[in-house]
Amino acid sequence: MKVLRVKDNSVNKKESFEEISKLVCKIADKTLEQVGNEGIFIFPESIGNAEDITEEQMILQSTNNSYRTGNVMGFLGFGDERLIIESRFGQEGNDYFMEYLLARVLDIPNLVDMKSEADQDQKLFNFFLFLFPYYLKAAMRKGVFKSYICCKYNDGNVKGSIDIARHIARNTPFTGNIAYSKREFSYDNDVMELIRHTIEFIKRKPYGNNLLAKVKDDVKLVVDATSKFEPYDRQRIIESNKKSPIRHAYFREYLMLQRLCLLILQHREHQVGTGMRQIYGILFDGAWLWEEYINTLIENAFYHPMNKGGKGAQWLFAGNYGLIYPDFISKDSQKRIIADAKYKPVDNIGNKDYLQMLAYMFRFEARSGYYIYPEAENSEDLFLYLNKGLTYEKNVARREDVNIIKRGLKIPSAAEDYEEFLIMMHRSEGEFITRLGR
Structure with missing residues (x-):
């Protein structure tokens, strides 16, 4: 694995980035808005309202023969290449200051002391896990997410479209029931099911119950709303949410939570991205944290x-x-x-x-x-x-x-x-x- 560490608010020669040239091509001279659309998780998400960091700010900005970093800190990956942007106060690969800011502001524990793998991918994955309560609480302030779903029935009270093939398969010989389906406005939808699957995933972690205890009321609302939850249905739920991201501006907090849940549930050991060609990572606004x-x-x-x-x-x-x-x-x-x-x-x-x-x-x-x-x-x-x-x-x-x-x-x-x-x-x-x- 090729790993390069740089500091925020610093200037580095372009030659020092040659080892991670593929990753640099993906992010150099691109705004935070652009890289966010490519799958990088930016925290906090409402960067457009900040004064010290904007959507036009770049992670790496070309200046003659160098790249300049700004107030952004975090981890980025592409294939086997990694870029770690530490605070300028980090020392010898240990960024205690960034860890301290995250602990004070976001209640994320010091990941250096966690009993986990030492590689940066695992550390990145732990960041995603510990951000989950924050985004769950932010989304649930809008109430439990409700959307239309397709419900299938087989009874004598027809109120929707008749499913001919299913009716023949289930009601031959005819016993009085008719197979039909209809759209209903429900809390138990694919988005809420995705959140439920993430909650169950986190519960299985050694620190999971302590982590979810911070948002126990919100967790209870999710559990109560997802009565149809089945553990074996996780892959179908993941694929459904990947195909249908939340689009309504009012539910922007749910969109961020949906993205975070997908990142957590698609995690594989040593690989957070969904493929070797997928750019991924998390960036923190140092100005906001400070x-x-x-x-x-x-x-x-x-x-x-x-x-x-x-x-x-x-x-x-x-x-x-x-x-x-x-x-x-x-x-x-x-x-x-x-x-x-x-x-x-x-x-x-x-x-x-x-x-x-x-x-x-x-x-x-x-x-x-x-x-x-x-x-x-x-x-x-x-x-x-x-x-x-x-x-x-x-x-x-x-x-x-x-x-x-x-x-x-x-x-x-x-x-x-x-x-x-x-x-x-x-x-x-x-x-x-x-x-x-x-």
């Missing part, structure tokens, strides 16, 4: 509008004009602070970011704004004071009452194992929160 992680640290002191969920929407102008979603707005109305979580390197936080922050500060009458970013070293906070005056009038001077602060959170880089990383990370979080409260 923002949600920061929220777990400061949620008691800050409001957190969420553009992906459409919660806490704010408007620039009266009459609901200029929709905006600041990352964080402090709850202290007397000393309002705007905070923006930035996963990208601090040197990449530039002009457009400044303009956006100042607009938010003006809108919410805040005198201070924070950029919160991950860093590898304990750097001092960078204070940026707003200017006043004009160069034309030669009276430019800084304002002491309005500033933007770039404040980093130290990510451990010398941990020998995940347990030591946790200790060091908790220490960094404590120091960061202390500085933030000053």
